[in-house]
Amino acid sequence: MASSLSYAAFHYGSDSELQRVGVWEVDTVASEKSKYWIIYIHGGAWRDPRIDHKSFIPTIDAVISSQDECKSSISGFASVDYRLSPHPGFPQDPEGTTPRDYRNAFHPDHIKDVWSALRSLQERYAFGSNYVLLGHSAGATLALQLLMGSTALKGSAPPADVALPAAIVGLEGIYDLQGLVDRLGPEYAALFVGAFGDSSNWSDVSPMKFTKSFRSAWSEEHLVVLGWSPEDELIDRPEIEGMQKVLEKDNVNTLALTDLSGTHDGMWEDGRPFAQVIRKTLNHLKSSGLSITRQSSQIFDNDEANNRQGRQWRL
Numbered sequence: 001m002a003s004s005l006s007y008a009a010f011h012y013g014s015d016s017e018l019q020r021v022g023v024w025e026v027d028t029v030a031s032e033k034s035k036y037w038i039i040y041i042h043g044g045a046w047r048d049p050r051i052d053h054k055s056f057i058p059t060i061d062a063v064i065s066s067q068d069e070c071k072s073s074i075s076g077f078a079s080v081d082y083r084l085s086p087h088p089g090f091p092q093d094p095e096g097t098t099p100r101d102y103r104n105a106f107h108p109d110h111i112k113d114v115w116s117a118l119r120s121l122q123e124r125y126a127f128g129s130n131y132v133l134l135g136h137s138a139g140a141t142l143a144l145q146l147l148m149g150s151t152a153l154k155g156s157a158p159p160a161d162v163a164l165p166a167a168i169v170g171l172e173g174i175y176d177l178q179g180l181v182d183r184l185g186p187e188y189a190a191l192f193v194g195a196f197g198d199s200s201n202w203s204d205v206s207p208m209k210f211t212k213s214f215r216s217a218w219s220e221e222h223l224v225v226l227g228w229s230p231e232d233e234l235i236d237r238p239e240i241e242g243m244q245k246v247l248e249k250d251n252v253n254t255l256a257l258t259d260l261s262g263t264h265d266g267m268w269e270d271g272r273p274f275a276q277v278i279r280k281t282l283n284h285l286k287s288s289g290l291s292i293t294r295q296s297s298q299i300f301d302n303d304e305a306n307n308r309q310g311r312q313w314r315l
């Protein structure tokens with residue numbers, strides 16, 4: 001069980017209590033280059049204070065209690081918290097709440113925190129790009145936004161010294177904000193406005209609407225896995241299939257696993273469906289021989305490279 005692993009949480013920023021990651025070390029000997037870190041970004045529509053980094057624990061438990069030999073390719077698990085936007089169901093008193101505890105994040109705070117968390121983890125554990133990045137729901141949006149560079153950062157350049165993962169796994173992901181509202185109803189708009197403002201801001205942050213290439217930021221060796229369960233009551237199949245089409249158009253190695261089981265939140269509460277996806281992702285990485293020789297630098301297009309030297313925020 002996760003309780004059998006050594007657990008520590010540390011802060012990667014000082015503005016918010018939520019600028020924090022949890023780490024469960026398995027075998028972090030630096031010479032083990034062929035092993036991967038498994039890093040998770042939780043969901044909760046950028047705002048739900050009930051969901052945090054510990055929501056990864058059932059998945060960790062399911063991976064380490066299984067008999068599968070994929071365990072031997074894992075260095076450790078980490079789970080990222082990030083600043084949240086206000087949730088109308090959980091109002092806070094601005095007078096009686098310290099700035100560190102006040103949830104008033106607004107785009108691009110969430111994605112900036114993810115970049116900062118990855119930088120901090122890479123500084124501590126030196127795993128470079130030997131990691132699989134999973135995101136659930138809004139966490140899947142955040143994971144894919146890493147590949148969108150400055151577009152998903154309101155024009156700022158991403159930090160040049162953060163290595164992108166070997167694989168990104170989107171689970172029950174939100175990929176097209178306007179599309180969800182159009183298909184599933186105006187209640188979805190309320191989820192997005194608090195984090196991004198009105199709908200004129202949505203296409204820049206929606207991975208399905210990315211107008212540049214998902215391949216240009218990434219090295220030769222890469223993989224996106226899109227997981228979805230037909231029992232998901234909040235995210236529909238077109239959301240996954242639409243994202244798959246965009247990635248395939250950009251020649252990204254893409255694997256869609258659309259036969260998972262469980263409801264939107266039931267899947268992380270159970271842990272086994274996500275453990276199964278982790279297993280398949282590691283097997284896929286191994287069988288395509290992608291692991292060992294990867295470099296930590298990524299190639300960005302010229303715009304992106306110029307931007308990187310210029311307008312970088314301080315982490």
Ligand SMILES: Nc1ccccc1C(=O)C[C@H](N)C(=O)O
Nearest residue numbers: 044045047048137138191234235
């Ligand atoms: N309705 C959704 C549709 C899609 C993805 C998440 C949600 C959520 O409601 C998340 C969370 N429980 C929230 O209250 O913000």
